[in-house]
Each structure stands twice: as C-alpha cells, then as structure tokens.
Amino acid sequence: MRQRTLKSRITDPSETTLAWVLLTPAILFLLLIVAYPVGKLIYNSFFDIRLSGGSLPSFVGLDNYKMALEDALFWKSLKNTVIITVVTVPGALVAGLGLAMLANMPFKYRWPVRLALLLPWALPLAFVGLIFAWFFHSEYGLVNDLIRRIDLLIPGLGWQPQIWFNSPALTMAAICITTIWKTSSFMALILLAGLQTIPASLYEAAEVDGASKWKQFTEVTLPLLVPSMLVALIFRTLTAIQSFDIPYNMPGPGDETKTLAMYIQSNTVDYLDVGYGSTLAVFMFLLSMATTFVYLKYVRGDKE
Numbered sequence: 001m002r003q004r005t006l007k008s009r010i011t012d013p014s015e016t017t018l019a020w021v022l023l024t025p026a027i028l029f030l031l032l033i034v035a036y037p038v039g040k041l042i043y044n045s046f047f048d049i050r051l052s053g054g055s056l057p058s059f060v061g062l063d064n065y066k067m068a069l070e071d072a073l074f075w076k077s078l079k080n081t082v083i084i085t086v087v088t089v090p091g092a093l094v095a096g097l098g099l100a101m102l103a104n105m106p107f108k109y110r111w112p113v114r115l116a117l118l119l120p121w122a123l124p125l126a127f128v129g130l131i132f133a134w135f136f137h138s139e140y141g142l143v144n145d146l147i148r149r150i151d152l153l154i155p156g157l158g159w160q161p162q163i164w165f166n167s168p169a170l171t172m173a174a175i176c177i178t179t180i181w182k183t184s185s186f187m188a189l190i191l192l193a194g195l196q197t198i199p200a201s202l203y204e205a206a207e208v209d210g211a212s213k214w215k216q217f218t219e220v221t222l223p224l225l226v227p228s229m230l231v232a233l234i235f236r237t238l239t240a241i242q243s244f245d246i247p248y249n250m251p252g253p254g255d256e257t258k259t260l261a262m263y264i265q266s267n268t269v270d271y272l273d274v275g276y277g278s279t280l281a282v283f284m285f286l287l288s289m290a291t292t293f294v295y296l297k298y299v300r301g302d303k304e
Contacts, residue, residue, distance in 0.1 A: 038285065044278035051272035064279035073255055074280065077263040083172060084179065084247070084259065085240040091180040092236055093229065096187025103188065104195045117192070120185040129249025132178040136164040136250070171252030178246050183239070187232045194228025195221070234295045241288050260284050 045064055049057045068074050103113045120128070135142045144161035151159045164170045198221065206216045244261035251257060258266075260280065268277030 041278050041281055041285070044275055045282050047275045049274040049278075051274060057275070060275070064276050067276065068279050068283065073258070073263060074260075074283075076255065077258045077260045078283070080172070080247075080257055081241060081243060081260040084176060084243050085237060087176045088179040088183065089233065089236050089240050091176070092183040092187045093233065095180055095184035096232070097191055097225075099184060099188035100191035100195055103192050114192075117185045117188050120182050121189065123182070125182065125245030126249055128178060128182045129246040132174065132181075132246075133165075133250045136174045138163040138165070165250070165252055168252050168256035171250065171257045175247050175250050175257065178250065179240070179243065182246070183236055187236060190232040190235075191225060191228055194225050198224050230295060230298070234292060237291050237295070238288050241284060241291065 046059060046061060047057045048060045048064075099113075099117060103110060103117060123131075136144075138144060138161065141164075143164070147159045147161050151157060162170055164174050202220050202224075203216055206220055211219065242261050243259045244265065247257055247259050248262055248265075261284070264277050264280045264284065267273045267280060
C-alpha cells in the first residue's frame with residue numbers, strides 16, 4: 001500500500017509537489033547567482049583582506065563598518081550618489097514620458113521616433129560618458145561652442161563658456177544631463193509599452209464627455225500608467241545608485257564627484273583592499289534594498 005502511494009505521488013503529483021518540482025531549478029539558480037555572492041560579500045566585510053603584501057585575511061568584526069562611518073570620502077561619495085539619483089531619476093521619468101507620448105501619437109511615420117528611442121539605450125554607458133566628456137570640453141566642446149554662438153546672437157544674455165570639469169557643481173550638472181539623456185530612452189520604452197495597453201475607448205468616452213486633452217492626460221493616462229512608472233522607477237533608481245561608467249569618464253577635480261561605486265572600485269581594484277571594499281558594497285546593497293522596499297511598499301499600499 002505504501003509503495004502504491006509513493007508510486008502514485010510520482011506519476012500523479014499534487015499541485016504543491018508539482019509546484020516545488022518546477023520551482024526548484026529556479027530557486028537553486030537564484031541561490032547560486034544571488035544568495036551566495038551576497039553572502040560572500042557580507043562575510044568578507046568582517047575581515048581585513050588585502051591582496052597586496054601577501055598578508056593573510058584576519059577577522060576584524062565591525063571595524064570596517066566603523067571605519068566607513070568615520071570616512072569622509074565615503075560620505076562624500078554617498079552624497080554624490082544620492083544627488084545623481086535624486087536629480088536623474090525624476091528627470092529621466094519626465095523626459096521618458098514625453099518621448100513615450102510622442103512615440104505613441106497616431107501619425108503615419110512613427111517608426112523613426114521609436115527607432116530613435118533605441119539608440120541611446122543601446123549605447124554602452126562608458127561610450128556615452130566619453131562622448132559627453134567631449135561635448136563639455138572647455139576648448140572645443142559642443143556645449144561651449146553653442147554658448148559662444150548664442151552669446152553672439154543675443155549679447156545681452158552674457159553667457160560665457162565654462163570650464164566644466166574644474167568645478168564640482170558644473171561637473172555634477174554635466175554628469176546628470178548625460179545620465180538623463182542616456183536613461184530617458186529606457187524609461188520611454190517601458191512607458192510606451194504601458195501606454196499601448198490603455199484602451200482607446202477610454203479616450204473616446206472622455207472626449208464625448210467634453211474632457212480636454214490635458215484632462216484626458218491627467219484623468220486617464222497618468223492613473224493607468226502608474227504601474228509602468230513604478231517598474232521603470234525601480235529599475236532606474238537601482239542603476240542610479242550604482243552609477244559608475246558615466247561619472248568615471250567625466251571626472252571632476254580630485255575626488256569631489258566620485259560616486260559610491262567608484263569608491264568601491266578604487267578600494268577593491270586599485271588598492272586591493274577587498275575587506276573594506278566589501279564593506280562599502282554592503283552599504284550600497286542596503287541602500288538598494290531600502291529603496292526597493294519603499295517602492296514595493298507603495299505598490300502594495302496602492303493595490304490595497
């Protein structure tokens with residue numbers, strides 16, 4: 001009887017058993033590529049691991065965390081990361097929404113607009129940083145050239161070319177402009193997919209009721225686009241926290257515009273201090289998790 005029961009479970013499994021069988025490969029895969037690296041990262045943060053000098057790893061407990069909290073450069077890099085996140089995420093959302101609305105308009109030749117959305121998204125981040133570093137070059141950059149031409153056309157404005165990468169504020173502005181240009185296309189692609197799920201009958205009903213285009217946008221488009229916006233914001237915020245390529249290729253004076261990812265790279269790769277670099281990476285991981293938790297809590301609260 002017991003053998004028949006076991007055989008029946010194998011040949012005709014229950015929904016719970018079948019669910020576990022199907023989920024087990026995915027769970028093992030996630031444990032391999034997510035849980036183990038994160039666990040190893042946290043483990044390394046409690047040790048003094050220096051790959052130079054031949055010294056063996058030594059357990060230091062919370063000393064690395066204490067050193068990070070007392071490290072002025074850590075707080076500066078964290079501040080720069082937060083500035084980039086706070087400026088570029090809403091900026092990319094607004095620009096992406098405008099591009100998505102343009103690409104969704106019912107005109108005949110929409111494909112060039114949609115194709116143009118793919119170009120910034122397809123370019124590597126490091127390549128974009130190099131391109132815009134040339135754009136903002138103080139002598140032969142495109143931005144200063146435009147400023148000179150505008151000043152000649154309208155002398156009363158008093159615009160003067162700037163040495164962009166000698167000022168922390170101007171460098172951060174250049175980095176934010178570049179990041180918004182690069183990431184707005186990603187936001188636009190997600191929002192465009194959301195726009196195409198909105199039934200046209202809703203706009204027709206609103207138009208029959210006498211709603212203006214602005215009223216249709218605020219009462220129909222935006223509320224139905226919120227889920228797509230939240231998905232785009234989660235992905236964009238996480239990548240903004242990890243900003244590295246663009247700031248690395250558009251450096252300001254000294255360490256004034258260094259981001260947290262750049263500081264992790266300099267400690268881990270340049271100075272081979274794996275223990276302290278792992279500690280800094282743990283702080284980035286916690287910041288990413290906290291941001292994701294806030295977004296998901298909002299989504300859950302919105303659904304309830």
